[in-house]
Every structure is written in C-alpha cells, then in structure tokens.
Amino acid sequence: MNIDFRLANVLLDEGDHSASNPDLYWHRTQVPLRSAEGTCALGATSMGVRYDFATYFNALSTIKWRRYTVVDNVWLHLRAKGDFTLTLVGITENQPFIRVDVGANTDFSLALEDVDELGEPGRTRLLTRSFSSDVLSDVDVEFPSIADDLVAFELVCGSEVQIAEAYYYTKVDESLVRPVELAVATTTFRKEDYILPNVELLRHQVGECDEPIADHFTLHVIDNGRTLDAEGLTGGCVRVHPNPNVGGSGGFARGMIEAMEQTPRATHVVLLDDDVEMSAESFKRTYNLLSLVKDAYRSAFVSGAMLSLEQQNLFHEDIGQVTGDGFYAPAKRAHRLDSLKGVVGVETENLPFAEKRERYAGWWFCCVPVENIERHGLPLPLFVRGDDTEYAARCHAKIMTMNGISVWHMTFGSKFRASVDRYQVLRNSLIGQATTGVYADHDFAKVVRVLFGYDLKTFYYEGCELTIRAVRDFLRGPEYLKRVDGAALMKENSQKNEKLVRIEDMDPSILEDVEVSREELGDIQRRNLAERAFDYLTLNGHRLPDPLLTDEIGVIPFTGYYPNYIRNRTRLLVVSADLHEGVYREMDRSRSEALEREFESVLAELRREHDRVYAEWAASAAELTSVAFWKDYLRRMAAPEA
Structure with missing residues (x-):
C-alpha cells in the first residue's frame, strides 16, 4: 500500500538564522517574511512580488534522494491562503567545478572572498499553476x-499570502519504509551556553513535534564536566549522563554504549x-533519509555539513579526506550558500579521487x-582529535550528505592550539595507523617532519616540543594509552599554547613600522626552486651568520x-585571521639547535622500533575498541583521584 512520506520541511522562520541570513532560506523582492499566528506571511505591497525557495535549506536535492533512497516521485504540499502563482522548478549544474589543490601547507580557513566563481546553474520551469483561497x-x-x-x-503573490505549512513528500510503498530508532549522543564539557539551548531545541522541536521521528528519538547528553543538572534536564526524550572527563572519544564511546543499551x-x-x-x-531529514535508504547505503554514515559559525553563509566541509601527503x-571546495551556484556546487561536486584517499565524516554531526x-567496535581512547577520522576509515564507510543536514561550527582555522594540532593530531594519527591499520599508504613521519620544520622556521619552539612529545608518547605503546589521564595531559600540554593578545595591547616598540594588510596576507606564496632550496638549507636563517639576517x-x-x-x-608578528590579535616571536639559535638534535633522535628511534611498536599497537586493537574495555576505562577514570 502506498503512503505519503515526508522528505523535508520548507523552513520559513528559523529565528535569528533566517533573520540574519535569509538567502539561505529564500530569495525575495521587496517584502520580508514575517510570522503571524503560527503561519508565515508573504507580504505583497504590489502585484507580482516573487519568493524563490531554491536555496540551501529549501531546495530538495533530488540527485541525492535518487542516489541514496527508493524515492522515484516528489510532491510539494502547501497549506496556504491568498492569491498566488506557484511554479515548480528543476535545477541542474551547468558547468564543471574546478578542484582546488590542497597541499601540505594550505590554510583551510578560507574567507568568502577566496571562493572561486562558479558557472550559473541551469533552471527549468516544470509546471505553473495559480491558486486563490480566503481560508487556509x-x-x-x-x-x-x-x-x-x-x-x-517559486511563489508570485497577488495578495498577502499566508503559509501554515510547507514540505516535500513522496508516495512510497509502506513495505519499503525501514524502522529507524534515532539516538543522538552529544559530549559536553562546561559549555552550558551552547548545550542548554541545544537540549531544549531538540526536546521541543524534535521530541515533541508531530512527525514520525518524535516517537523514535532519544538525546543522550554525556556530561564530561559534571556541571549539568542531570536530574532536572532528564525527561521526555532527554537523558543526561554524568561522565568522567575522557574527552570527545570517551564521551562518544559512552553515548554509543547508552544508545545500544537503551529501550x-x-x-x-x-x-x-x-x-x-x-x-x-537536520535531524528530521536524517531520520527521513534513513527510513527510505536503499540496501546499498544501509550501513552508510550520514555526514552533516559544517557551516562556518563566523561567516554563516559559508560551507566549510561535509566530507573530509586524508590527502596523499598525510594531511x-x-x-x-568552499562554497557560498547564499547563492544558487554554491548550493548546486555542494550537492553535485564529485570526488574523483575518493577511492585513492581516506574519507571521513567529522563528529560535529x-x-x-x-x-x-x-x-567494527567503539572509538579508540584518543581523548580528542583523530577519533572520527580513524573510525570512518576503520569502518570503510560510505558517506551520505544532504543539503540542510548541517550545523554551524567554528571553523578549525580559528581554533588552532598546538596542544591539539601538534600533539593530539600527530600522536593519534600514528596510533590509528598502527592499531587498526587505517591510512596504510600514508607516511605520517613525513607529516611530523614538515610540521616540525614549519614551527622551527617560524620560531614556534613550543610547537616543536609538542611534536617531539607526540612521537615519544606513541613509542610508549598501548599500555601508556590505557593508563594516561587524558584531561591532565591536555592541561599540561596546553601550557605550551601561545596566548594571543589584542594588537593594541602589544608593546608599541614591536608595532613600530609594522603594517598589517589583509590583502597582502592573502597573497599566494609562490617560490622558485632556488628559494625553496635556500629556505630548506638555512632553516629560515637559523644557519646563517648575523650580517645576512634582518631585524625587520x-x-x-x-x-x-x-x-x-x-x-x-x-622577528615575527603572528596575527589572527581578523587581524585583531597577535603574538610576537624571536629567533633563538641555541634552542633551535637543541630541538633539532632531539627531533632527529626521536625520528631515529621511530625508524628503529617501527615494527615492534606497530605490532604492539595492532595486538591491542580488539581490546581498546571493545565495550568491556570502555566500561572499565570509564569506571577507572571516574574513581577518586583517577
């Protein structure tokens, strides 16, 4: 028997997000959308005001619904009143997209002005009808x-039009609808300003909505900081679990266990x-997608896109990759989502090298x-960073994406911390490779060398120290990882993170004759072969006599x-992306020489002990990813003075 199955709601009023970024939801002439007693009103001060819903949140990605699911027909439902003309449109990619080369030294925190222009998509009017009604x-x-x-x-208004409800749906045989029980596991550590609004949003707008997901939805809040009112927040679809501070990997492992053990x-x-x-x-579309998924995508991950929290119309990532050189x-590519070109680009961009490089879905969603x-088991106990990339690679995951399944998140270029990006990322990449066999063709020792050299040449000696420590701790083997207090280690390593200060608060003598230009800092850094050789051989002047250096x-x-x-x-002034903050660094030859010697020593040990250490990590894989290990680990970490 055929039933009507909802695919995606048309979002008319999303509060601050639609108010500040309306082009993510609709394009209009003249008069804005406004709420009116549970409806949204399309105002028209004159005949012919047009609203276009071919946008990131309100277009339907039929290329994805056809690829992933059994959907073979799509309908639009409106509950509305007023005089309007409705036009259904089809949209296609007109021009191929050019991939941006991502090399080892690329800054991935792209600004909107860095996004290349795309060709205009093709647009076809499929059907036009007029409607008029004095009641909904x-x-x-x-x-x-x-x-x-x-x-x-599109809607062209002949009067004020009120819309009480709008959504896309399909007619499908009821036997093709899969049973889905959707759990959400969110790990938090003292971020009440974010987590409390998110809990209430999911409680009311998902758990208490009038759609099928409401009866098949549970939110597990894993409170690593133990600062939430667990008893007061738990209720309905929400369950709060106080947890030791075992980082993201520990929180998500606990969430997976709770999801498997819930009823x-x-x-x-x-x-x-x-x-x-x-x-x-985002959660409703995920539920609907999973309900209709084809057998070929039954075990696929769904990866929600990261939209930039800083620039909310900028798409940053929905699928990640480990590049050929291990980054x-x-x-x-980045896309602007306030234009149809960007929306089509995100949905249609192909990944021609997907079979050659490891792909992953980030655990922001x-x-x-x-x-x-x-x-395949639970995550490795890596505390933070690398748990999501390793897990997707271990599962050989197919990854589904869809417009409108997304979150706004601070992009990583704005969150650089050496304790994470030099220690956690490098150590955990080596651990993942050795333990579960992911990234088999990648040379992370080369990555370690590149990043160490970059930090040395830019006088970030604390970053060099953390890179050395990452390799040393990997060499200590799995027994070390089982015992180490990840929170205490992160706190210790964070002492080496640089503290940026506001530019106007810096020593005036440092800023004298210094010009900071956004345009200049955006220049592509091209070097000829001689310049590359010079930079490598001299380590940016560390090996040159003083007369050949400049204090500028x-x-x-x-x-x-x-x-x-x-x-x-x-001397260097290192500035933030918005140019408001910075840190001052100076060359220290003696410290550089000592770090170079220590670094070469630890790399020699890595080469010498490679086979033995990798074998130890591999032998521990089944244990480190088991439910039994994680329950014992969480118990030990929760013990007093653990």
Whole structure:
C-alpha cells in the first residue's frame, strides 16, 4: 500500500538564522517574511512580488534522494491562503567545478572572498499553476520530473499570502519504509551556553513535534564536566549522563554504549559536538533519509555539513579526506550558500579521487548505524582529535550528505592550539595507523617532519616540543594509552599554547613600522626552486651568520605557511585571521639547535622500533575498541583521584 512520506520541511522562520541570513532560506523582492499566528506571511505591497525557495535549506536535492533512497516521485504540499502563482522548478549544474589543490601547507580557513566563481546553474520551469483561497487550504502538486539535480518552487503573490505549512513528500510503498530508532549522543564539557539551548531545541522541536521521528528519538547528553543538572534536564526524550572527563572519544564511546543499551535499542547514533548551532530540521531529514535508504547505503554514515559559525553563509566541509601527503582537509571546495551556484556546487561536486584517499565524516554531526559499531567496535581512547577520522576509515564507510543536514561550527582555522594540532593530531594519527591499520599508504613521519620544520622556521619552539612529545608518547605503546589521564595531559600540554593578545595591547616598540594588510596576507606564496632550496638549507636563517639576517619584523597569519614573509627574519608578528590579535616571536639559535638534535633522535628511534611498536599497537586493537574495555576505562577514570 502506498503512503505519503515526508522528505523535508520548507523552513520559513528559523529565528535569528533566517533573520540574519535569509538567502539561505529564500530569495525575495521587496517584502520580508514575517510570522503571524503560527503561519508565515508573504507580504505583497504590489502585484507580482516573487519568493524563490531554491536555496540551501529549501531546495530538495533530488540527485541525492535518487542516489541514496527508493524515492522515484516528489510532491510539494502547501497549506496556504491568498492569491498566488506557484511554479515548480528543476535545477541542474551547468558547468564543471574546478578542484582546488590542497597541499601540505594550505590554510583551510578560507574567507568568502577566496571562493572561486562558479558557472550559473541551469533552471527549468516544470509546471505553473495559480491558486486563490480566503481560508487556509491544502495544495498538493507533483513534480513532473525529478531528473534534475535539485527541485524547488517559486511563489508570485497577488495578495498577502499566508503559509501554515510547507514540505516535500513522496508516495512510497509502506513495505519499503525501514524502522529507524534515532539516538543522538552529544559530549559536553562546561559549555552550558551552547548545550542548554541545544537540549531544549531538540526536546521541543524534535521530541515533541508531530512527525514520525518524535516517537523514535532519544538525546543522550554525556556530561564530561559534571556541571549539568542531570536530574532536572532528564525527561521526555532527554537523558543526561554524568561522565568522567575522557574527552570527545570517551564521551562518544559512552553515548554509543547508552544508545545500544537503551529501550528500544537505537538503530543509528548521531554524534554531535556541543559547541554548535543547529536546526531541528537536520535531524528530521536524517531520520527521513534513513527510513527510505536503499540496501546499498544501509550501513552508510550520514555526514552533516559544517557551516562556518563566523561567516554563516559559508560551507566549510561535509566530507573530509586524508590527502596523499598525510594531511587532513575538506574533500570539497568552499562554497557560498547564499547563492544558487554554491548550493548546486555542494550537492553535485564529485570526488574523483575518493577511492585513492581516506574519507571521513567529522563528529560535529555524524550519524553512524549501530550495525557498524557491532561490527567494527567503539572509538579508540584518543581523548580528542583523530577519533572520527580513524573510525570512518576503520569502518570503510560510505558517506551520505544532504543539503540542510548541517550545523554551524567554528571553523578549525580559528581554533588552532598546538596542544591539539601538534600533539593530539600527530600522536593519534600514528596510533590509528598502527592499531587498526587505517591510512596504510600514508607516511605520517613525513607529516611530523614538515610540521616540525614549519614551527622551527617560524620560531614556534613550543610547537616543536609538542611534536617531539607526540612521537615519544606513541613509542610508549598501548599500555601508556590505557593508563594516561587524558584531561591532565591536555592541561599540561596546553601550557605550551601561545596566548594571543589584542594588537593594541602589544608593546608599541614591536608595532613600530609594522603594517598589517589583509590583502597582502592573502597573497599566494609562490617560490622558485632556488628559494625553496635556500629556505630548506638555512632553516629560515637559523644557519646563517648575523650580517645576512634582518631585524625587520615579518607579519604572518597564525595558520598557514608564508615563506616569503619570514625569509631571513629574526622577528615575527603572528596575527589572527581578523587581524585583531597577535603574538610576537624571536629567533633563538641555541634552542633551535637543541630541538633539532632531539627531533632527529626521536625520528631515529621511530625508524628503529617501527615494527615492534606497530605490532604492539595492532595486538591491542580488539581490546581498546571493545565495550568491556570502555566500561572499565570509564569506571577507572571516574574513581577518586583517577
């Protein structure tokens, strides 16, 4: 028997997000949308005001629904009143997209002005009808074709039009609808400003909504900081679990265990960061997608896109990759989502090298089928960073993405901390490779050398020390990882993080004759072969006599590699992306020489002990990813003075 199955809601009023970024929801002429007694009013001060819903949140990605699911027809439902003309449209990619080369020294915190222009998508009017009603009435129209990449609709108002409800749906045989029990596991550590609004949003807009997901949704809040009112917050679809501070990997492992042990047992677990802003619709679309998924995608992950919290119309990542030279990067280019070109680009961009490089879904929003957990185990106890990349690689995960399944999250270029990006990332990459066999073709020792050299040449000696420690702790083997207090280690390592200060608060003598230009800092750093050889052989002047160096201060961004701005300098001003903060560094030859010797020593040990250490890690894989290990580990970490 055929039933009507909702695919995606049309979002008319999303509070601050739609007010500040309306082009993510609709394009209009003249008059804005406004709420009116549970409806949204499309105002028209004159005939012919047009609203276009071919946007990131309100177009339907038929290319994805056809690829992933059994959907073969799409309808639009409106509950509306007023006089209007409805046009259904199909949208296709017109021009191929050019991939941006992501090299070892690329800064991935792209600004909007860095995003290349794309060709205009093709747009076809599929059907046009006029409607008029003085009372709220149901309008249901089938799209004549869903062969385009996306479909959407336009309304031209002949009067004020009120819309009480709008959504896309399909007619499908009831037997093809899969049972889904969706659990969300969010790990938090003293971020009440984010987590409390998110809990209430999910409680009311998902757990208490009038859609099927409401009866099949559980939110597990893993409170690593033990600062939430667990008893007061628990209720309805929400369950709060006080937890020792075992980082993201420990919190998500606990969430996976709770999801598998809840009643009814979860079929899928969404792993969700605590420091995000989001729409309830992301979870509804995920549930609907999973309900209709084809057998070929039954065990696939769903990866929610990271939209920039700093620039909320900028797409940053929905699938990541480990590049050929061992660095982590978005697999797609950046896109502006306030234009149709960007929306189509995100949905249609192909990944031609996907079979050659490891792909992953970040745990800011990643839905994992429980059958994968049963088959491949729980995360490694890595505390933070690398747990999500290793896990997707271990599961050989297919990854599904969809417009509107997303969160707003601070992009990583704004969050650089050496304790994380030099110690945790490097150590955990080596551990993942050795333990579960992921990234088999990647040479992380080369990555270690590149980053150490970059920090040395930019006088970030504390970063060099953390890189050395990352390799030394990997060499200590799995017994060390089982015992170490990850929170205490992070606290200790964080002492080596640089403390940026506001530019106006810095010593005036440092800033004298220094010019900080956003345009100049955005220049591409091209070098010829002689310049590359010179930079390598001299370590940016560390090996040159003083007369060949200059005390003129070089200015570089906090992330990325800018060799032309540091060459032969003995002093550097390192500035944040917004140019409001910075840190001052000076060359220290004796410290550099000592670090070089120590670094070469630890790399020699890594080469010498490689086979033995890798064998020890591999032998521990089954234990470190088991439910029994994690329950014991969480118990030990929760013990007094653990």
